[in-house]
Amino acid sequence: MAPNKTADVIGAGLAGLTAATALAQRGWSVRLHERESEIRAIGAGIYVWGNGLATLEALGLYDQAAVGAHVGQVLESRDHRDRVVEEIPINGPGQARVLTIMRDRLIDTLIGGAKEAGVEIRTGSEVVEAAPDGSLVLRSGETSRADAVLAADGVNSRIRRQYDVVAHRASMKQGATRLTVPRSADFVPAEDQGKYIEYFSGRRRVLYTPSSETSLYVALVADEDDRPASRIPVDTASWIRSFPHLEKLLSACAGVPGRWDTFQFHTLTRWSMGRLAFLGDSAHPQPPYLGQGGGCAMMSALGLADALSGSDAPVDQRLRDWEYAERPTVEHTQRWSYRLGQLNYVPDAARTPLLKGSGLLPALGASRMRAARTIPTGAGRFAGSAPAGS
Structure with a gap:
């Protein structure tokens, strides 16, 4: 626990809400800044794989998030003639876990968890600058300083654009x-x-x-x-x-x-500098072909809270340790998501045998599902229940 530590979190999406809640549960004083007048879910349904489900369990929010969710038994790919060309069993013994949830339910669940943990949620609070020394400036002119500042302000992050940290940006068409x-x-x-x-x-x-x-x-x-x-x-x-x-x-x-x-895809030279860290789509956006944008955001946010709360090292060192632990799995998943997007450019006649062949290679399937099967750092705490059928 770190009762005297403070954090400013910028952005009330999946990454920001998860990080804010996890830090507050660990004793931090957390302010969550959302520039809109209300927190809104952007999108429709969302796939929440095992890493995201374990994160919800760790926050004590699984049961609430899973109410009414769909638990499928198989993922299928079908070709232009409606023939099954790939089949992945899920939610059975030894198989990957996944639920599909309405995004507004997931966001509302995380908001409730943040409030219960004591997070101060400020809507209509637009952060225009944040610095490695933990300071930030709001559109209103207000300034503050915290032990950690987390920029979870999305793929077009205003805070990230203040720094030359984008290492690679793929052209997603x-x-x-x-x-x-x-x-x-x-x-x-x-x-x-x-x-x-x-x-x-x-x-x-x-x-x-x-x-x-x-x-x-x-x-x-x-x-x-x-x-x-x-x-x-x-x-x-x-x-x-x-x-x-x-x-x-x-x-x-x-x-x-x-x-x-x-769709967007980029990687950063580093995920943090000093007391400032980039989180979620601000750090590692990916096309949705693995359904892992949300899962990776939640998983790395929980890992960040655990890293910040798990040692007496300076904050900048804890953030570097967090990146060292989380980055390999997240970027592996980004690359796989990008590659699966290239299937769009394969002619129908060639894509069918390609998908059929990939389904017969267990090592390939395991590599593709790496993030889905990852247990997030810190997920052993505040554990909830497992999904039906898993």
């Missing part, structure tokens, strides 16, 4: 429209309704994800210069031409509110 639609038995055959399914056709993908008993998360993935594919509201006729077997599902997307986001 893909993106997705994410939507939530009411579940219907008409969308897919009865035997498929509880599955997680990714459909390929040309350079487009459709992700079918049950997220509760009543809600379905749909992601429509394409090149950003595919104008009909990235159009909002969704050009359902264009998508049906690519996926005629999903006509009922895609027709249900007509007029549904959604947003197009282009």
Whole structure:
């Protein structure tokens, strides 16, 4: 415990809320700054793999987050002819764990946990500068200083842009429209309704994800210069031409509110300097092909809280130790996510045997699932319960 330590956390997304809650549970005095007037969930459903579930357990928030979540038994990839070309069993003995949860439920759960832990949440509080000495400046002109400042202000982080720390930025020309639609038995055959399914056709993908008993998360993935594919509201006729077997599902997307986001990927020369650290998408954004953006953010945030609270070393040394421990798994996952995105550019006829072949290589599958099976540092504390069927 560190009862006299203070932290300023910038950004109330998954990384910021997790770090703030974990630090407060360890005795820190934490201020969480969110520039918007209210904390809002951006997106639709979200995959929470084993590393994210273990983080929720460690925070004592698993039971609340998992209410109404969907527990699938298999992940499938299907080709342009709707043939299964890859199948990954999940949530069984010895298998990877994953739940799909509505994003607003996950965010609301983390907000509740932060408040219960004593985090001071400041909405409408925009941080415009933060420095390695632990100081920060708000848009209002207010200044403060803390023992640690955590910049979890997203992929376009204002704080990160103040420093020359981006080592590599990949040109991502893909993106997705994410939507939530009411579940219907008409969308897919009865035997498929509880599955997680990714459909390929040309350079487009459709992700079918049950997220509760009543809600379905749909992601429509394409090149950003595919104008009909990235159009909002969704050009359902264009998508049906690519996926005629999903006509009922895609027709249900007509007029549904959604947003197009282009994927991003970058790595940093370092995740911290002095008492300032970059966290979540500010440090390690990745395309969503492994569903690990949120899991890696939560996992590394919990690890950061544990590193900051687990020794008497100076804060800058603890942050370096945190990066040394977390970075290999996170960047391994980033690279895998990027590589899986390249499947969009493989012709249908070649992609089918490629996916079939990859499913027969256990070592390849284990490498791809490395983060999903990782137990986060500090996850042994405040443990909750395990998901049904895992």
